Amino acid sequence: MAGLTLGRCACAALLLAGASVAGASAGCVSGSAAKPLYLTFDTGHMEVAPLVAEVLQRQAVRVTFFAAHERTRSGDGSLGQAWAPWWRARAAEGHAFASHSYHHSYWLADLPAPAGEPGEARFAVRPSAGELQGRKLEWRAAQYCEDLNRASWRLAAVTGQAPLPLFRAPGGKTSPRLLAAARSCGYAHVGWSPAGFLGDELPSDSFSNQALLQKALRDVRSGDILMAHLGIWSRQDPWAPAVLEPLIVGLKARGFCFATLAEHPLYQRWVQSHAVALPESQPAASGVKP
Numbered sequence: 202m203a204g205l206t207l208g209r210c211a212c213a214a215l216l217l218a219g220a221s222v223a224g225a226s227a228g229c230v231s232g233s234a235a236k237p238l239y240l241t242f243d244t245g246h247m248e249v250a251p252l253v254a255e256v257l258q259r260q261a262v263r264v265t266f267f268a269a270h271e272r273t274r275s276g277d278g279s280l281g282q283a284w285a286p287w288w289r290a291r292a293a294e295g296h297a298f299a300s301h302s303y304h305h306s307y308w309l310a311d312l313p314a315p316a317g318e319p320g321e322a323r324f325a326v327r328p329s330a331g332e333l334q335g336r337k338l339e340w341r342a343a344q345y346c347e348d349l350n351r352a353s354w355r356l357a358a359v360t361g362q363a364p365l366p367l368f369r370a371p372g373g374k375t376s377p378r379l380l381a382a383a384r385s386c387g388y389a390h391v392g393w394s395p396a397g398f399l400g401d402e403l404p405s406d407s408f409s410n411q412a413l414l415q416k417a418l419r420d421v422r423s424g425d426i427l428m429a430h431l432g433i434w435s436r437q438d439p440w441a442p443a444v445l446e447p448l449i450v451g452l453k454a455r456g457f458c459f460a461t462l463a464e465h466p467l468y469q470r471w472v473q474s475h476a477v478a479l480p481e482s483q484p485a486a487s488g489v490k491p
Contacts, residue, residue: 228263229458236423236457239465240264240449241393243301243369244271244279245432250287252442253431258294260449265297265462266431267369267391268356269305271330274432278330280352285359292360297461299367300388303351304328308374312339322378329371342382349388353477365463366475367391389471391462393428396420399448401440402433410443417444418451426465 229237242253242264257264268280268288276283280303292298309325322342328334340348349368356364368388370379380390400413421427429441449459463472 228261229460229464234456236455237460237464238421238423238452238457239426239462240459241267241369241391241426241428241462243267243371243428243430244269244305245430246271246434247273247276247279247284247287248432249439249441250284250431253445254287254291254294256442256446256449257296260446260453262449262459263295263297263461264459265299265365265367265391266291267299267301268352269301269330269371270303270352270355271305272334279431280355280359288356288359289361292362295461297365297463298356298360298362299365299369299391299462300349300352300356301369302345302348302371303331303355304333304348305330305371306333306340306345306348307371308376308379309337311376311378322382324376324379324382342385345379345382346386346388349383349386357477363477365468365472366477367462367468367472387475387477389468389475391426391468394422394425396422397425397427399427399429399440399444401429401436401444403436405436405438410438410440413440414444414447414451417448418455421452421457423457424466426462 229235240262244267256262270278270280273279273281273284278284280288288298306326306328309327312323312325314320314323324340324342324345325337326340326345327337328348352368353364356362366387366389368383369391373392375390383390396417399417400408403413417427429445431441433440462468
């Protein structure tokens with residue numbers, strides 16, 4: 202199997218745990234009648250995370266979480282120790298996990314290589330979390346990969362489970378060069394379907410929860426990747442859990458079922474052939490400094 206090697210691997214048990222996720226989260230019975238959906242959550246301020254977990258458990262729905270170390274309303278950040286029990290509980294329930302870049306780093310532009318340093322891709326990025334928050338930086342491809350790797354390491358540490366070799370760029374902002382750089386270090390990018398944008402980051406005075414629910418129930422189609430967050434700072438009327446459970450119930454009533462991205466036909470082979478190999482200790486953060 203092709204691997205993402207960050208150091209001496211100490212994660213055989215984690216890889217076995219990760220391999221079992223697809224079986225544990227198989228919410229769709231294979232066959233012509235299956236109408237799978239792939240519900241995903243990006244991290245956020247985490248205030249609604251316990252309520253989201255309750256809904257998912259009650260509805261027996263398995264999802265994929267894309268995690269960055271974001272500022273939260275309580276605790277030490279979404280991937281900090283305060284939230285570690287929450288993540289570990291989700292792993293025990295059979296959910297899947299993937300990188301959202303540790304510093305929630307937005308791609309801004311591709312950059313030309315400096316004179317005399319051809320070859321490695323460079324990018325302008327702006328992290329929105331952690332010690333680099335708000336700074337416009339120039340990163341080499343290896344530095345961007347390190348930011349992806351650092352989120353994967355923390356996910357493995359707090360879940361006891363190997364993350365999927367997938368990532369979601371913050372805001373979904375990428376370029377062909379960025380995607381190629383990520384694939385070179387073992388990550389395939391996952392966006393969302395047009396109807397899968399569930400609207401939880403839109404202003405609630407213009408996009409009510411009821412309107413967002415009705416739109417999703419009307420427009421979502423089989424195979425769609427759905428995207429929401431574990432809390433949006435700017436939305437006054439929280440989307441979750443108000444919309445989440447009626448949405449799941451309504452989609453089930455239309456014959457849809459839910460699975461993790463480990464089972465998605467576009468990513469299944471990549472997941473099976475690219476295992477995230479993790480070091481014994483947290484990767485050094487020096488590579489993501491300016």
